[in-house]
Amino acid sequence: MTLINTQIHLVSRPQGEPRADNFARVEAPVAALEAGQVLVRHQFLSLDPYMRGRMNDAKSYAEPHPLNTPMIGGTVGTVEQSRHPAFQVGDPVVGMGGWQRYSVVDAQKPGVLRKVDSRLPLAAYLGAVGMPGVTAWYGLTQIMQPQQGQTVTVSAASGAVGGALGQLAKVRGCRVVGIAGGPEKCSYVRDELGFDDCIDYKACPDLKSLHLALKVACPQGIDAHFENVGGQILDAVMLRANAFSRIAVCGMIAGYNGNPLPMANPSLILVNRMRMEGFIVSEHMQLWPQALKELGGLVAQGRLKYRESIAQGLESAPEAFIGLLKGRNFGKQLVLVN
Amino acid sequence: MTLINTQIHLVSRPQGEPRADNFARVEAPVAALEAGQVLVRHQFLSLDPYMRGRMNDAKSYAEPHPLNTPMIGGTVGTVEQSRHPAFQVGDPVVGMGGWQRYSVVDAQKPGVLRKVDSRLPLAAYLGAVGMPGVTAWYGLTQIMQPQQGQTVTVSAASGAVGGALGQLAKVRGCRVVGIAGGPEKCSYVRDELGFDDCIDYKACPDLKSLHLALKVACPQGIDAHFENVGGQILDAVMLRANAFSRIAVCGMIAGYNGNPLPMANPSLILVNRMRMEGFIVSEHMQLWPQALKELGGLVAQGRLKYRESIAQGLESAPEAFIGLLKGRNFGKQLVLVN
Incomplete structure (x- = not known):
């Protein structure tokens, strides 16, 4: 059975504030996995201010995000299929899956997909422990x-x-x-x-x-x-x-x-x-393990608190992102990918 | 015989660019030395842009320079009289003697007066080696x-x-x-x-x-x-x-x-x-010895070159300073205190 993916593409570059018509919902079949790949079903997508910069076609520290592809973004979810020995179906994972329901990840590349401890709420890995x-x-x-x-x-x-x-x-x-x-x-x-x-x-x-x-x-x-x-x-x-x-x-x-x-x-x-x-x-990935250790410990002890603002459904991502840039969110802006 | 000192005082605070009438020449007798003091006769006075900031009555990293006193400034010269065992008459010394012909220095305070190597030109200690x-x-x-x-x-x-x-x-x-x-x-x-x-x-x-x-x-x-x-x-x-x-x-x-x-x-x-x-x-005096060692070595080897712009006579200091702020000098601005 072919899985159908839902994606939100950037289809035009915002002039000033982004508008809903800079984005479009696209449905596309998920390709069969190759060796070393993992299929992740996203539970939460993270929305962050840095994404606005990527929408411009200007020189910055990162390349402009290409048009007509799903916007990049941090995601947490679970492994749905795996052709990589380190990942089993059902494993909770964090990665950069983008604005879409599923992502296919080349899991042999270091750092692109990370298994997380299921004792903390999964969404925390996009916020206080992310x-x-x-x-x-x-x-x-x-x-x-x-x-x-x-x-x-x-x-x-x-x-x-x-x-x-x-x-x-x-x-x-x-x-x-x-x-x-x-x-x-x-x-x-x-x-x-x-x-x-x-x-x-x-x-x-x-x-x-x-x-x-x-x-x-x-x-x-x-x-x-x-x-x-x-x-x-x-x-x-x-x-x-x-x-x-x-x-x-x-x-x-x-x-x-x-x-x-x-x-x-x-x-x-x-x-x-x-x-x-x-x-x-x-650009400082070598320090992440040390940072995540302290952050995870403080969250588990209740000494690092946070609030989440959760938009319902992938389709709500553009509007939630526009609101984020206007300061309408209160706490970490997430999208529940249902 | 009482020595007569010639000084240039700051007598009013410049509004914008300093003017000649912000300064005045003052003659005053040199007091007799107390124990631990050294009398230095200045050969060169250094003029530097930082002095402009000290002329303001505004919060900065240093206190405003008090009116009706000789402007501060780096000086090189020779010991004229000494009541401190580490300094002998004729020793070449560098210090912060100010805009005046003579200064009386409490030489027991660390760092206020430093004997220098007479093999380099004395003026270098106000510039490349200062x-x-x-x-x-x-x-x-x-x-x-x-x-x-x-x-x-x-x-x-x-x-x-x-x-x-x-x-x-x-x-x-x-x-x-x-x-x-x-x-x-x-x-x-x-x-x-x-x-x-x-x-x-x-x-x-x-x-x-x-x-x-x-x-x-x-x-x-x-x-x-x-x-x-x-x-x-x-x-x-x-x-x-x-x-x-x-x-x-x-x-x-x-x-x-x-x-x-x-x-x-x-x-x-x-x-x-x-x-x-x-x-x-x-604010980083602990690094000066290391710096001066490299700088003195490079000057001695001819690998660190510099140019001096020498104004003749203490009386020329105000005009030379005004010129410095306008970029009229070419190389290190000094005043020959004759």
């Missing part, structure tokens, strides 16, 4: 390197990366201040994730008010910052940064017209002797 | 860390710091491209200092033309950059920066109105996974 969690872990431990008692800030603090970042910093004895949009997200960051404070940037209409809010929340200044957003938030953090502070740069939005947002005062890099470093976590 | 040379050495070895064969760029390449930076990078087998203002400085950088190429930024009126010139001069992109200037030069370098490139930030000019110059596209820090780090060389 790429977002490792992203936070890498930025914190490899770039920000805060000492106990130092002040750590993070933007997009209620998101999957920001939430993990703050909790990992709390485990290390730091004062942790989040920046998030709206009172509901800020309450969650403070009360559920246990940050020391959280600033609602939507209540700070300009650089001056955001700087003042940071001054109140960070009386000792800022020693290390994790940047998911850029623009005015980064400008305000730099005004409050201490000597020898470190900024891990994980995300930078562009202005509404697609032009880059400038950094208002780069001379603060010198005045504060700051270190600022951009990174892409997938 | 603070400018160590600044270049620190940025190159501690932040930029270029591999052999990588491409290194430096702005203000004909200056004391930039010239040393490029030559230290050549010693390490890098391709070195300078950026300087005007054909005369560019010829010097290429032909006398031995850089592989030098771009005349005055011949590049906009970001696009500067980026194009960097593309031609750096066909393999830029792996490490030393920034003395900021603004459009930094923007152009970032457009040409390779993945995992490093930028040492040593100087950042402000716009003409005193407002900070923005960085056009900070998202390149992420796209190129760049590391950008500001530093102040005086």
Whole structure:
């Protein structure tokens, strides 16, 4: 019996915000497995901001995603068929299966498919114990390197990366201040994730008010910052940064017209002797086992909390992704592939 | 007999460019030495861009320079009187004597006065074998860390710091491209200092033309950059920066109105996974001996060249400093204190 796959293809490149008509649902038969291949049926698809960059036809750290193919994306699911001795039918696995119900994986390539421990919820491997969690872990431990008692800030603090970042910093004895949009997200960051404070940037209409809010929340200044957003938030953090502070740069939005947002005062890099470093976590695979060990342990102990926003059905992926870019999700955005 | 000291005081804070009337010449008697003190007669005073920042009454990495006192500055000279056993009359010494003919130094404080090897020209200890040379050495070895064969760029390449930076990078087998203002400085950088190429930024009126010139001069992109200037030069370098490139930030000019110059596209820090780090060389005194050893050796071997621009007489210091900020000097700006 031929299995029919459902896929969501990128069919045109968004100009500015993506629209539903940049995507199309496609049905296609699943090819028979070759030796070494594994067929995975996806349970959850992860939606992440990096995907927006791949939709452009511009030079960046990764190639543009080709049109008329399923969008890339992290997935968890179970092995449905296997022609690779290390994978058995029913094994829970995490990989980059993309926006589709099934994926055929060349499982002999190192790292493309990983069996996971079924004692944690499978979706956690797309969030706190997956790429977002490792992203936070890498930025914190490899770039920000805060000492106990130092002040750590993070933007997009209620998101999957920001939430993990703050909790990992709390485990290390730091004062942790989040920046998030709206009172509901800020309450969650403070009360559920246990940050020391959280600033609602939507209540700070300009650089001056955001700087003042940071001054109140960070009386000792800022020693290390994790940047998911850029623009005015980064400008305000730099005004409050201490000597020898470190900024891990994980995300930078562009202005509404697609032009880059400038950094208002780069001379603060010198005045504060700051270190600022951009990174892409997938380029540091050698550190993932160490990161996943800590992250999995903290989730199992209930010390690393997270929230999920689950869109129902693969067909809802484009709309959920558009909402993610507008900050409509609350916690890690997943799609339940039913 | 009471010695009369001649000093140049800062008497008012410049608004924008310093003017001659921000300074005043003052004559004052030299006090008798107390135990542990040394009287130094200065031969050369160093003029450096950092002094401009100290003239402001604004928060920075250092306190504002107090009004109605001699401006700070590096000096070389000889011991004229000594009440410290480690210093004998006639010893050549380097210190921070300031804009004056004589300084009284509490020589028991570590690091404030250093005897130097009289086999090198005394003025070298204010340039290639002094603070400018160590600044270049620190940025190159501690932040930029270029591999052999990588491409290194430096702005203000004909200056004391930039010239040393490029030559230290050549010693390490890098391709070195300078950026300087005007054909005369560019010829010097290429032909006398031995850089592989030098771009005349005055011949590049906009970001696009500067980026194009960097593309031609750096066909393999830029792996490490030393920034003395900021603004459009930094923007152009970032457009040409390779993945995992490093930028040492040593100087950042402000716009003409005193407002900070923005960085056009900070998202390149992420796209190129760049590391950008500001530093102040005086905060890393523990590395000076190692740096001075290499720098002194290279000068003695004729492998580290430099040029000096010598203003005659202490009274000429204000005008020479104003010229320095406008790029009128060619090589290390000194004042011969006669």
